[in-house]
Amino acid sequence: MGEHGHGQGHGAHRDGHGERGGHSGHGHDHGQADWGAMSGMLERRAEAYAPMTADFIGQLRAAHPDPRRIVDAGSGPGVITCALAEAFPDAQVVAVDGAEALLDATAARAERAGVADRVSTHLAELPEGLAEVGQADVIWLGMALHHIGDQGAALAEFARQLAPGGTLVLVEGGLPVRYLPRAIGIGRPGLQARLDAAHENWFETMRADLPGAKDEVEDWGALLTAAGLTHVESRTHLLDLPAPVSGQVRAHVTDVLDRKRGGLDDDIDADDAATLDRLLDPEDPASLHHRPDVFLLAAQTVHLAKKP
Template structure:
């Protein structure tokens, strides 16, 4: 998911967070804070865990990008969060400079340290800026990766037009928005009422609508992303949905990520959960409970992410 006080997307993304967002869903911040009050730096560990759990899906998207932009010289990761995806892009395109743009310095510091640790420090640089205005003097980008960040901007149509303006001729805008809510537990988990995740999704949708409405300059927009890319002056190359299927028993990384998601939702959706569901989530998060996530053999991760590619004329 990254800082989105002014429209930054952290990877680690829907929406748990690619930054703050789980792929294909809209994740609420912890403890029910308003959007502007989210401490993204405090969430950095969970953002990293989410991005690492979703790494196989990110790799699929990178291959989709490679088909339309095989040798980019400059890639901008707009709303880069802790830099997991930034470094994946740098590793996949060894000829490219990758610029991580985010509004939280602590997350950019994590990005720089990760890049150095994996031997990419000479090609990854960071920029503290709000989006989309913070791209103004970067120069044209061959790829702008906009991972679950656009829905943090009030006027999405105007923002897309601004991002498109910063593409080099022939450059590609990679827009990650949409998909299906992730699943990580069976419908009936043996405690509480069956269908817990469906009820969490409904409460989450209410939260997301309220978050969008509270953004500065918020405008309602039909979420026809291909049409919006066209309105921004780009050719809509394709829309494709990618699948992440990590079956049970889940790895420790996936279990930690699922615990992050449930923990944030339990804190952020208190008013949307009844006492029974709240008690069930509490048991799932209890490391000493036999029915908790740490001990369950049925935890998995099944998610999708839809990607919309637009391209500027050469």
């Protein structure tokens, strides 16, 4: 979802305040979010995480070196869609998303990348709309599953759409992402830990409000096996971009904390809200726009499963 989208025990979805961290496909909130306006934010996130995405693709290549048809389920603005097309030059790649504006961004990116002849788009909600796309050798499901109420039933549907011998790539799980030291010279130390706690509350509410929401133990290997797949491996990849970061990464971190400032207002106290305001103020020398200590440290888990 938001191009991978964004650790924190449920995966990097928390990074982008649960908004399509790397991929989209979150049909429940399409009517509430202007995905066209958010496309730039999602692209910045995916581009910042490009080294980690390359590691993900390397893991896939080792398990399935020559796929002919890849479906990127919940493709967002298509950064990973195009990376898959570039990594597998003999494959046709289908981007599936429930937001037309993001599919338009995917098509434009594919044209710029020179892979438009092998990238197509399909407007559909997940998981039910995937059947319209037909079977695939690889289905890439990057941080979209946690935005579907019944995750077990959804995985069973994804499994049905795999060709025999096909591979499902599930990106879920990881550790809390970090951008700043514990003590940053303004506000109380430990800001990010408190934001993590507030985000846990947000995530639980989000999950509970999904249509058909069902509590699941987040044992992704067991869920993949229950869906009729053979769990091949789970591996956690590290993204370590130390300070000083590039302008691109700095812009991504600013996006993330801006989303948290707006979305967690009821769950953080006045002191932390004031600290976030200072971090987001381009005129403040202590802000993210000027700080030399901004970094990006993330760990995300990829689970591979095969269809017998």
